[in-house]
Amino acid sequence: ENIKIAFIDPLSGPFASTGTNGLHQFEFAADHMVNEQGGVLGGTEFEIVAFDNKISPKESLIQLQVAIDQGIRYIAQGNSSGVANALTEAIDKHNRRNPDSRVLFLNYAAVDPALTNDKCNFWHFRFDANADIKMDALTDVMAADEALKKVYIIGQDYSFGKAVAAAAVSNLSTKRSDVEIVGNELHPIGKVKDFTPYSRKIIASGADAVITGNWGADMVGLGKSLIESGYNGPIYTYYAAGSGITAALGESAKGRIRLIAQGDINPIGSDEARAAYNAFEAKHPDGNIDQSRIFNVIGMLAQAIEGAGTADDVVAVAKQLEGMEYDSMWGGKLFMRPQDHQIIQNMNVGVHTDENIEFDYDNSGFGVLTESTVEMASMDSPTTCEMKRP
Amino acid sequence: MIEVTDMHAYYGKSHILQGVTLNVQEGEIVALLGRNGVGRSTTCKAIMGEVEPKGSVKFRGTEIAGRKAYEIANMGIGYVPENRDIFPGLTTRQNLNLGLKPGQKDGAGRWSMQMMFDMFENLDRRADVEASVLSGGEQQMLTMCRTLMGDPDFVMIDEPTEGLSPQMVQKVAEVLKEIAARGISTLLVEQKLSIAMDIAHRVYVMGHGQVVFEGTPAELKEREDVRKEWLEV
Amino acid sequence: MSAAALELRGLKKSFGKAEIIRGIDLSIGKSERHAIIGPNGAGKSTLFNLITARFMPTAGTVKLHGQDLRGLQPYQINRMGLSRSFQITNIFPAMSVFENVRCALLWSQGYKYSFWNLVNNSRRLTEGADAILDQINLLERRNLPAGTLSYAEQRALEIGITIAGGADVIMLDEPTAGMSHSETDYITDLIMKVTEGKTLIMVEHDMGVVFGLADQISVLVYGEIIATGKPEDVRGDPKVQEAYLGAALEAEH
Amino acid sequence: MSDQLTTDPSKPAQRMRAGSMTLTLMPWIVAAIALILMPFIFTSNSALTIMNQMWITVIFALAYNMLLGQGGMLSFGHAVYAGVGGFACMHIMNMSDLFASFPLPVLPIFGGLFGMGLAMIVGAFSTRNAGTVFAMISLGVGELIAACSVIIVAFFGGEEGISGDRTYAMPFFGNEFLQQIDVYYLTSFWVILAAALMYLWSRTPVGRMANAVRDNPERAEFLGYSARWVRFYSFVASGFFAGIAGGLFAINYEILTEENLNTASSGVILLVTFLGGVGFFFGPIIGAIVFTLVQTVLSLQTELWAFYAGSLFVATVMFFPGGLAGLLMMHVPVFKLGNAKQLIQPYFKTLLPAAIGILGVCALVEMTFHYRHASIGDDEMTLFWTTFDSHTLLPWVIAGLVAFVGISIAKRNAPDLKEAWDSANTAGDAS
Amino acid sequence: MELILVNIIDGLVTGLLLFMLSAGLTLIFSMMGVLNFAHASFYMLGAYFAYQISIALGFWMGLLIAPIIVGVLGAGVERYGLRRVHQYGHVPELIFTFGLALLIEELVQFIWGKNQMPYNVPDVLNFTAFSIAGNSIPAFKIFMIFISIAIFIGLLYILTRTRVGMIIQAALSYPRTVEALGHNVPLIFMGVFGVGTALAGVAGVIAGPVLGTFPGMAFVLGSIVFVTIVIGGLGSLWGALVASLLIGWITTFAKSYNLAMSDVLNAIGIATPENLSEHWLRDLWTVTSPQIADILPYILMVLILIFRPAGLFGKRHS
Numbered sequence A: 001e002n003i004k005i006a007f008i009d010p011l012s013g014p015f016a017s018t019g020t021n022g023l024h025q026f027e028f029a030a031d032h033m034v035n036e037q038g039g040v041l042g043g044t045e046f047e048i049v050a051f052d053n054k055i056s057p058k059e060s061l062i063q064l065q066v067a068i069d070q071g072i073r074y075i076a077q078g079n080s081s082g083v084a085n086a087l088t089e090a091i092d093k094h095n096r097r098n099p100d101s102r103v104l105f106l107n108y109a110a111v112d113p114a115l116t117n118d119k120c121n122f123w124h125f126r127f128d129a130n131a132d133i134k135m136d137a138l139t140d141v142m143a144a145d146e147a148l149k150k151v152y153i154i155g156q157d158y159s160f161g162k163a164v165a166a167a168a169v170s171n172l173s174t175k176r177s178d179v180e181i182v183g184n185e186l187h188p189i190g191k192v193k194d195f196t197p198y199s200r201k202i203i204a205s206g207a208d209a210v211i212t213g214n215w216g217a218d219m220v221g222l223g224k225s226l227i228e229s230g231y232n233g234p235i236y237t238y239y240a241a242g243s244g245i246t247a248a249l250g251e252s253a254k255g256r257i258r259l260i261a262q263g264d265i266n267p268i269g270s271d272e273a274r275a276a277y278n279a280f281e282a283k284h285p286d287g288n289i290d291q292s293r294i295f296n297v298i299g300m301l302a303q304a305i306e307g308a309g310t311a312d313d314v315v316a317v318a319k320q321l322e323g324m325e326y327d328s329m330w331g332g333k334l335f336m337r338p339q340d341h342q343i344i345q346n347m348n349v350g351v352h353t354d355e356n357i358e359f360d361y362d363n364s365g366f367g368v369l370t371e372s373t374v375e376m377a378s379m380d381s382p383t384t385c386e387m388k389r390p
Numbered sequence B: 001m002i003e004v005t006d007m008h009a010y011y012g013k014s015h016i017l018q019g020v021t022l023n024v025q026e027g028e029i030v031a032l033l034g035r036n037g038v039g040r041s042t043t044c045k046a047i048m049g050e051v052e053p054k055g056s057v058k059f060r061g062t063e064i065a066g067r068k069a070y071e072i073a074n075m076g077i078g079y080v081p082e083n084r085d086i087f088p089g090l091t092t093r094q095n096l097n098l099g100l101k102p103g104q105k106d107g108a109g110r111w112s113m114q115m116m117f118d119m120f121e122n123l124d125r126r127a128d129v130e131a132s133v134l135s136g137g138e139q140q141m142l143t144m145c146r147t148l149m150g151d152p153d154f155v156m157i158d159e160p161t162e163g164l165s166p167q168m169v170q171k172v173a174e175v176l177k178e179i180a181a182r183g184i185s186t187l188l189v190e191q192k193l194s195i196a197m198d199i200a201h202r203v204y205v206m207g208h209g210q211v212v213f214e215g216t217p218a219e220l221k222e223r224e225d226v227r228k229e230w231l232e233v
Numbered sequence C: 001m002s003a004a005a006l007e008l009r010g011l012k013k014s015f016g017k018a019e020i021i022r023g024i025d026l027s028i029g030k031s032e033r034h035a036i037i038g039p040n041g042a043g044k045s046t047l048f049n050l051i052t053a054r055f056m057p058t059a060g061t062v063k064l065h066g067q068d069l070r071g072l073q074p075y076q077i078n079r080m081g082l083s084r085s086f087q088i089t090n091i092f093p094a095m096s097v098f099e100n101v102r103c104a105l106l107w108s109q110g111y112k113y114s115f116w117n118l119v120n121n122s123r124r125l126t127e128g129a130d131a132i133l134d135q136i137n138l139l140e141r142r143n144l145p146a147g148t149l150s151y152a153e154q155r156a157l158e159i160g161i162t163i164a165g166g167a168d169v170i171m172l173d174e175p176t177a178g179m180s181h182s183e184t185d186y187i188t189d190l191i192m193k194v195t196e197g198k199t200l201i202m203v204e205h206d207m208g209v210v211f212g213l214a215d216q217i218s219v220l221v222y223g224e225i226i227a228t229g230k231p232e233d234v235r236g237d238p239k240v241q242e243a244y245l246g247a248a249l250e251a252e253h
Numbered sequence D: 001m002s003d004q005l006t007t008d009p010s011k012p013a014q015r016m017r018a019g020s021m022t023l024t025l026m027p028w029i030v031a032a033i034a035l036i037l038m039p040f041i042f043t044s045n046s047a048l049t050i051m052n053q054m055w056i057t058v059i060f061a062l063a064y065n066m067l068l069g070q071g072g073m074l075s076f077g078h079a080v081y082a083g084v085g086g087f088a089c090m091h092i093m094n095m096s097d098l099f100a101s102f103p104l105p106v107l108p109i110f111g112g113l114f115g116m117g118l119a120m121i122v123g124a125f126s127t128r129n130a131g132t133v134f135a136m137i138s139l140g141v142g143e144l145i146a147a148c149s150v151i152i153v154a155f156f157g158g159e160e161g162i163s164g165d166r167t168y169a170m171p172f173f174g175n176e177f178l179q180q181i182d183v184y185y186l187t188s189f190w191v192i193l194a195a196a197l198m199y200l201w202s203r204t205p206v207g208r209m210a211n212a213v214r215d216n217p218e219r220a221e222f223l224g225y226s227a228r229w230v231r232f233y234s235f236v237a238s239g240f241f242a243g244i245a246g247g248l249f250a251i252n253y254e255i256l257t258e259e260n261l262n263t264a265s266s267g268v269i270l271l272v273t274f275l276g277g278v279g280f281f282f283g284p285i286i287g288a289i290v291f292t293l294v295q296t297v298l299s300l301q302t303e304l305w306a307f308y309a310g311s312l313f314v315a316t317v318m319f320f321p322g323g324l325a326g327l328l329m330m331h332v333p334v335f336k337l338g339n340a341k342q343l344i345q346p347y348f349k350t351l352l353p354a355a356i357g358i359l360g361v362c363a364l365v366e367m368t369f370h371y372r373h374a375s376i377g378d379d380e381m382t383l384f385w386t387t388f389d390s391h392t393l394l395p396w397v398i399a400g401l402v403a404f405v406g407i408s409i410a411k412r413n414a415p416d417l418k419e420a421w422d423s424a425n426t427a428g429d430a431s
Numbered sequence E: 001m002e003l004i005l006v007n008i009i010d011g012l013v014t015g016l017l018l019f020m021l022s023a024g025l026t027l028i029f030s031m032m033g034v035l036n037f038a039h040a041s042f043y044m045l046g047a048y049f050a051y052q053i054s055i056a057l058g059f060w061m062g063l064l065i066a067p068i069i070v071g072v073l074g075a076g077v078e079r080y081g082l083r084r085v086h087q088y089g090h091v092p093e094l095i096f097t098f099g100l101a102l103l104i105e106e107l108v109q110f111i112w113g114k115n116q117m118p119y120n121v122p123d124v125l126n127f128t129a130f131s132i133a134g135n136s137i138p139a140f141k142i143f144m145i146f147i148s149i150a151i152f153i154g155l156l157y158i159l160t161r162t163r164v165g166m167i168i169q170a171a172l173s174y175p176r177t178v179e180a181l182g183h184n185v186p187l188i189f190m191g192v193f194g195v196g197t198a199l200a201g202v203a204g205v206i207a208g209p210v211l212g213t214f215p216g217m218a219f220v221l222g223s224i225v226f227v228t229i230v231i232g233g234l235g236s237l238w239g240a241l242v243a244s245l246l247i248g249w250i251t252t253f254a255k256s257y258n259l260a261m262s263d264v265l266n267a268i269g270i271a272t273p274e275n276l277s278e279h280w281l282r283d284l285w286t287v288t289s290p291q292i293a294d295i296l297p298y299i300l301m302v303l304i305l306i307f308r309p310a311g312l313f314g315k316r317h318s
Ligand SMILES: Nc1ncnc2c1ncn2[C@@H]1O[C@H](COP(=O)(O)OP(=O)(O)OP(=O)(O)O)[C@@H](O)[C@H]1O
Pocket: B011, B012, B014, B016, B034, B035, B036, B037, B038, B039, B040, B041, B042, B043, B082, C147, C148, C149, C150, C151, C152, C153, C178
């Protein structure tokens, strides 16, 4: 019997592209890192079971229930903190009400800080740096730019976008109180047809830099329109890579887009990682590894299951994950902080360029080149999490 | 001109026409009589192709059963429906204009818009108002004129005098004669016996979805039994 | 003169520049059967529409049982006991013939907008509707959708709906148009019967019906009433002869 | 333009059959027993969740059909009434004192009241007209309220929505509704109650007049009824039942989000209702069941579920304009004539090959999809419990053959079916 | 001040793009009564086809050929789908187009996948036409303006100089009668639907490079095109134009200026309540114009429908 991981993310609808790309990375990582290495617990393989939640909280809850019924004990999800908030709460309730069929929530991308603060629970593990950690690292780079005078913050109107904006404001005010925030606004997620008016406003405000957490179509739209409208400063982003975004921005954004992420792609973190990436490319010529943390999820889960000696007792597995230290093939050490189940790792700031790129995105020749690294970012950052353990 | 042989027609499962046979000759006015609901209107619709006919309908020797309504119309058959079907949103003039066949110019045929206005002074007065607000009688006139605009060689007119004032009824009778005078054949469905008997060359009486009597008005006058049984007069 | 059932004073109606009703004064007494005749386009239906608030008058007043109808909606007027039929058939085509009539009974039987009564449970409704259907000879067609009736049957249903509510002022716009002679006779009798003791206002081009039914006749020509009176008087009036009846009268009788 | 978008009752798709609904208790008792027995057949929690979802959709779709089928009003924003009802219930759940003072099964009533309240406000101006004007106002108001959900965070909770915990209600005979099965029976109780009430509503004077106003608002006015008020009452009642559905949603999922309000949800309920058939009271029930199955069960099987759903809708409107209910009801005369037996064999001979052929086509579609989009080296695919290599010829030949043969047999036998159908519909020749 | 000028141009571009879509829709909706929910899907097809053609034959051939293909597809949809459904009434038609929209989106994903296509502005037009205070106006936008105006003039000619409009309007109420007068109604319906969808195709070809060519592009446009033609008044080409521009400008300006509700309320003399964060209306006080920019057209539509149900330029209504 395989160890099944339910992948609950959008596979249809407007956000399908991000979800599908994530699924491919999960499937590949499970095969490459576990199954082809002989499995865990002496031969048990990982199996990724895909569930399409159409990015709807309601659908996610139905799929969660279905997954649990199929005997699945591990739930992976990442697209949209909105869904993650619904899932973590549902899982908490489910585990309380049904001690016999408890599940773990492996959050690989939903980075709303609340998930590891006020809304934290024992079942939720986040394998991505949260919005605060990322912003901390990003603003370190920005603060170093002497010429920076005016910053414009723009983001999607939901928990994640709000978290990014709040973090940007607080970080900038402590690190560079001389920098003026000339704009701070949210736009509806996934609904803006044309970003031109926003770009005009940004240009008119005289901003030297733009900060945005936008992802998916919202990132492409904003990026393209800013550049087309004549903005020529840097854009500091969270998710401006892969899933067609790199190709769409292309030459025009060269050296202008800066991106905060974990894991080293260019230059690659290790030969092991290079081999993995090449194998992935061979399998998905049109795909990218733009969420290398997915490999960390698989690797750490495998390690935890081995450690617990069982995959069925999720409490035991969770106990293993808590405080786990893990060497990532993408470079650096990972540490799952036990207080809040937030992973701590090196954060990289990279630039969108076509120089020195070994692994490009979207076959466009462009990719993200690491420019600076913050080691074990926010290791000691505070958390309001009051973890209740079973 | 038109030759209908053993025509059947259905609405869903109900068998309305059960073998109608009739013909209209060149330049003839033929009246189709019968009680309410025997299927006179359905006969017209079936000839026109609005209701699917089974059997044979020949127009000038060509089989037209099964053709599309607009093809039949373009062959020279006109139909004035009983429930008027005025096009709302269009003016009287535009309604008349739509009577013209594709590509046909006003005045090119036997009739012109001006003649219509001359004939029915009511329409002239209301030429440019939205036709759906016309009075009942005016709508009746308009429907007839609209069909004539297309210059048909054979027209089927379903109850043209319904809702018309006595004076207008006379007027319509004259128009019908005028139509015949211009060499157009007419199949007239009419409730007012007096008129039908007056202007028709021949009459058919329908009952139970079939033709039950055929003859001249004079012959019908003599057949008390037919009138009793099928016309209830 | 007893209080009139319906009283029109200085009624006018224009559509844009066209003045269709040009000042009508008319009073129709209780239990009177009053026919309005006139050439096509004279404004008869418009007059009906003014009375029943389908149109707003440009000027003048309409009084029903002495009460001014200004500003009232059609449904309010109906509730005051006035019911009308339409020249161009106006029924509920998708509902069964029976339901058409039953709907016409609902308000008059006091059901209003209630949602605590079930219509099927009321014998009075069912029997009432069936009685009407019987009168208009449509009992056999009871369960057919009204839209599939033949033209004349729909006309009959139109009358059935109008008389169903038992209004005391009934207005019929060309009730017999499109009917054969025998049906016309039948409907004439029916109208005679159901309007017993009620006020009837009727537009009709069939002179047989008009003279058979009416106590009073008004002749409307170009928006004005040129004559009102007893049938005999109107028939003899040369003005009427010229404007409307013409030779037709002779042909008819 | 006002009369363009009412359901046109003279068209077969919309005809609400007069007299086709008799006041017998039988169907209700059967339904209730079925509801009680279901969990014994489908025991898993996910089945319960799906069934809960179904019953909620059933109530919502029936409420929607009070407008569309019975009242001829096409709404593009009906989700907001369910949604607002649900949000209100969510807030009540979070008011611990109030919530602890009554048992959970009562909660949907509050949802209904809030849905109704909103419907009264909106209905005050939107029911003046039917047709396009009504439809477009409903669209505008729907968009407006959906947009408010991210703006008025205090009530709608922004993009994340509002969540709560149903177990804090006063225990209901000791039950705290911890398990899905408890919620299932609560929902089942409500679905029967709400459906019965809505059914009865359609038999009341206002319910009947709603039909009349749909057919011919003007004539209804001349019968003493104000078309506007009749529409208003239907609208408000529909809002009430939609709110009940929203309340049940709140209980079942314990979360409400923008998604409960947006136009996509409003569109879905329109599709669901139509799929089932607007002309029959029970139409929306079938629609809700079928659609929920497609959406949750089929989407587990294939990524292309939306493609099949779209095909289902298109095929339904093209070939069965009366919806699935219309399709069923077509057979009533056959049964009445006692000729149903005559149909079994022709059906078997035509529909079975047709179904197999369609499955063959689906297989081809799936294989094409797999061939195009599966990652390189990932040639294996599993379809109908068989695993094979999509890059070899054999499976294509098999699927193609199945599709071709199935459909040609069906085509060949179709005339026989038609004949049998006609004869089964003709009285008297049952030998 | 300069920003105003820039916004006027941007709004014009947005509005005219909307117009290209609503022109086709108003043609179909007002003439055939079909609330074509798949209209935006044809727009999407236009963009995808143009992208595919532009790879092989360049942008200009795409501009020429893609709308024709879309139009032919549209005509096919009318011929083999809608025509059948038409007899059942308007709501089934609407459901049909709903289903169609779903199918087209799935089909597009089936063929082209889920990612955004690299469909870009052609090189000849890929330059900055001029700049206003640091804001560049791309030449492509100027090109869009010209195309839309050309379409407007062409349509106006067809509608006012031919009988097609009249025939279709008549056929809406009594198709049988119109046919009995000798008009080939089915052919005309098919033609109108084809032309309407082809127009949507043109809009797609032109908007694709600017707004992105991805499977959700139809959904994003959603119902705004309906709002446009309803505000303008059904059947009025002028109305569609005016409403499109109005919406283009309103949304552009609302997004470009951060006007807060509190400013507005303060300006009309309502003071901001103390401790706003506690206030139950706090969300209303903090609303800003970009937040509500996209729902302004809906608000406008509801208001117009309440007070003038026929729309701005609509001809008739009781
Ligand atoms: N669309 C329809 N569906 C079903 N039955 C219909 C339909 N149209 C007409 N019928 C039926 O067909 C029969 C014949 O109708 P038709 O209209 O031909 O009668 P008619 O002789 O013209 O009578 P009338 O004097 O009333 O116009 C009637 O019994 C009518 O009920």
